[in-house]
Amino acid sequence: MRKIILASASPRRRELLAAAGVIFQICAAEGEEKITAERPDEIVCELSAQKAEEIASKFELGDGTVIIGADTIVSYKGEILGKPSDEQAAFETLKMLQGNTHQVYTGVTVLVKKKGKWEKHSFAECTDVTFYPVTDEEIHVYIKSGEPMDKAGSYGIQGNFGIYVKGIHGEYTNVVGLPVGRLFYELKKLGIELRG
Numbered sequence: 001m002r003k004i005i006l007a008s009a010s011p012r013r014r015e016l017l018a019a020a021g022v023i024f025q026i027c028a029a030e031g032e033e034k035i036t037a038e039r040p041d042e043i044v045c046e047l048s049a050q051k052a053e054e055i056a057s058k059f060e061l062g063d064g065t066v067i068i069g070a071d072t073i074v075s076y077k078g079e080i081l082g083k084p085s086d087e088q089a090a091f092e093t094l095k096m097l098q099g100n101t102h103q104v105y106t107g108v109t110v111l112v113k114k115k116g117k118w119e120k121h122s123f124a125e126c127t128d129v130t131f132y133p134v135t136d137e138e139i140h141v142y143i144k145s146g147e148p149m150d151k152a153g154s155y156g157i158q159g160n161f162g163i164y165v166k167g168i169h170g171e172y173t174n175v176v177g178l179p180v181g182r183l184f185y186e187l188k189k190l191g192i193e194l195r196g
């Protein structure tokens with residue numbers, strides 16, 4: 001059975017991969033994230049690659065090993081929104097996103113070890129999310145829950161902010177942090193089966 005490593009500390013990514021029936025180990029990357037790209041799809045590919053490559057360089061891993069890294073950001077009118085620095089930043093982000101449509105980008109990098117060398121495959125998936133209008137009071141109540149602080153765009157679609165979602169266009173799991181459908185589709189093209 002091949003060794004599969006998810007290079008992530010995100011509980012959402014773990015749950016999504018486990019729900020897809022994959023048996024894997026977790027090894028979170030801890031390194032500083034360095035952005036050189038400008039486009040959101042390129043940024044998430046770059047950051048996901050850094051996470052996967054950190055794990056590849058840290059451990060002696062055998063042929064056939066697969067490492068998966070991922071990164072999620074929100075993009076609104078050209079602005080890149082990661083995790084909020086504090087509650088005020090979370091408020092400003094949610095105030096801006098409410099009543100509008102934004103894009104959620106998740107980049108995934110899959111490293112596969114073949115004949116002692118790592119082969120790298122990266123892709124980015126984009127999902128449009130539209131929120132109903134949300135009042136300042138509702139945003140404050142949401143922020144008090146603490147939920148926004150570890151999430152790109154300051155919200156979790158799978159949590160309490162989900163009640164303000166008017167619609168989404170694209171893969172739901174991509175918004176939560178790991179586009180499972182796209183991941184399996186890309187791996188199928190590469191002839192890699194994660195389950196068994």
Ligand SMILES: Cc1cn([C@H]2C[C@H](O)[C@@H](COP(=O)(O)OP(=O)(O)OP(=O)(O)O)O2)c(=O)[nH]c1=O
Nearest residue numbers: 008009010071072151152155156157175176177
């Ligand atoms: C937009 C959105 C983001 N998120 C989360 C997914 C990611 O965990 C997080 C964005 O931060 P990331 O830096 O992509 O990931 P992370 O720091 O949580 O985990 P790791 O780097 O170890 O893999 O935001 C949601 O859970 N729900 C949402 O609706």
